[in-house]
Amino acid sequence: MSELQNDRLLRALLRQPVDRTPTWIMRQAGRYLPEYRASRARAGNFMGLCGNPDMACEVTMQPLERFPLDAAILFSDILTVPDAMGLGLYFSEGEGPRFERPLQSAAAIRAIGQPDPNDELRYVMDAVSLIRRELNGRVPLIGFAGSPWTLATYMVEGGSTKTFGRSKGLLFEDPESAHHLLGVLADSVAAYLNAQVAAGAQALMIFDTWGGVLNPAMYRTFSLDYMQRIVDQLTREAEGRRVPVVLFTKGAGTRLAAMADSGADALGVDWTTDLADARTLTGDRVALQGNLDPAALYASPTAVRREVRAVLDSFGNGPGHVFNLGHGVTPDIDPDCVAAAVDEVIQYSPQFHSPS
Numbered sequence: 565m566s567e568l569q570n571d572r573l574l575r576a577l578l579r580q581p582v583d584r585t586p587t588w589i590m591r592q593a594g595r596y597l598p599e600y601r602a603s604r605a606r607a608g609n610f611m612g613l614c615g616n617p618d619m620a621c622e623v624t625m626q627p628l629e630r631f632p633l634d635a636a637i638l639f640s641d642i643l644t645v646p647d648a649m650g651l652g653l654y655f656s657e658g659e660g661p662r663f664e665r666p667l668q669s670a671a672a673i674r675a676i677g678q679p680d681p682n683d684e685l686r687y688v689m690d691a692v693s694l695i696r697r698e699l700n701g702r703v704p705l706i707g708f709a710g711s712p713w714t715l716a717t718y719m720v721e722g723g724s725t726k727t728f729g730r731s732k733g734l735l736f737e738d739p740e741s742a743h744h745l746l747g748v749l750a751d752s753v754a755a756y757l758n759a760q761v762a763a764g765a766q767a768l769m770i771f772d773t774w775g776g777v778l779n780p781a782m783y784r785t786f787s788l789d790y791m792q793r794i795v796d797q798l799t800r801e802a803e804g805r806r807v808p809v810v811l812f813t814k815g816a817g818t819r820l821a822a823m824a825d826s827g828a829d830a831l832g833v834d835w836t837t838d839l840a841d842a843r844t845l846t847g848d849r850v851a852l853q854g855n856l857d858p859a860a861l862y863a864s865p866t867a868v869r870r871e872v873r874a875v876l877d878s879f880g881n882g883p884g885h886v887f888n889l890g891h892g893v894t895p896d897i898d899p900d901c902v903a904a905a906v907d908e909v910i911q912y913s914p915q916f917h918s919p920s
């Protein structure tokens with residue numbers, strides 16, 4: 565493997581000194597880029613993109629051709645794991661992800677097993693190896709997976725939900741089945757992430773998009789404990805370097821304090837918590853990643869730059885910050901606003917890293 569030329573991301577995630585704050589953007593490859601829409605049209609649909617390593621590699625590289633980002637993230641989806649468990653993932657136009665065979669009974673939950681990441685998910689590992697070759701050491705590659713709880717919501721609901729009626733209902737009504745499902749998912753995700761590291765992923769992120777909808781006690785029992793079970797099983801070193809792990813719970817708020825004790829190297833922070841407060845909650849235990857409100861990208865480049873400076877000011881001095889949005893970039897923003905955000909981080913952040 566070629567020598568890594570830009571290791572700012574890996575250093576910042578481990579709270580090591582850097583010359584400036586590194587940056588990448590959640591959903592940086594996506595529908596806001598015309599070149600992504602063209603690739604997706606050629607592939608026919610979203611799964612056609614994810615399932616074809618050449619296309620997944622092409623799309624992963626697109627934002628790096630446009631913006632001086634400090635990381636690439638594997639182009640895939642968190643729902644490939646339940647798909648590999650036999651649930652039949654598909655995307656209906658304008659409706660988001662759906663499963664053909666959602667888990668609708670305790671018996672269905674008992675019947676699922678762990679997929680082999682090098683068999684059913686071989687296409688993801690092939691994409692990881694191909695992207696590493698294509699990156700040629702330019703920036704590190706982030707691998708990822710969904711948290712057990714977040715995956716379980718889609719598997720039990722059959723798709724996206726506003727009320728979490730079935731999935732939260734299961735936690736209250738039949739916690740034993742819920743624990744069984746979350747345990748299988750945690751072990752499956754750990755094996756899947758370790759296979760990504762073996763294929764070349766250099767940092768890992770666990771997306772717990774729906775952890776914030778649980779009450780604090782249930783968050784601990786049904787979301788955080790299973791992320792912890794994953795972190796405990798992960799390969800933490802590859803190619804002679806530590807492989808940093810980032811946990812992201814959307815809507816975490818004060819739960820960041822408990823998350824900082826999970827053994828993760830870094831936490832993603834959404835825009836509803838100030839980075840200064842997140843720093844106070846987590847002390848020096850973890851690095852922080854975030855947290856520009858994605859809606860700021862609907863404003864002018866001038867306003868975007870002002871908001872980026874506010875995020876950098878809020879974290880303040882010292883290492884341990886990776887700039888990002890507080891959640892994924894939305895499809896209808898102007899790519900020039902992403903360019904302005906990335907450039908402002910480069911221009912404004914060196915002052916926070918000067919030796920004192």
Ligand code: 1CP
Pocket residue numbers: 589590591592593594595604610637638639640641642643660661708723724725771773891892
């Ligand atoms: O082209 C399209 O219409 C598909 C849109 C799309 C994209 C670009 C989906 C469907 N997934 C993705 C890629 C994706 N998904 C990445 C790629 C890497 C990147 O550039 O960041 C990642 C990391 C994800 C992760 C993901 N998928 C999450 C967790 C992060 C988050 O945004 O909260 C979740 C919840 C999903 C499920 C999913 N897949 C796709 C959509 C539209 C959704 C969300 C549905 C919902 O809101 O319930």
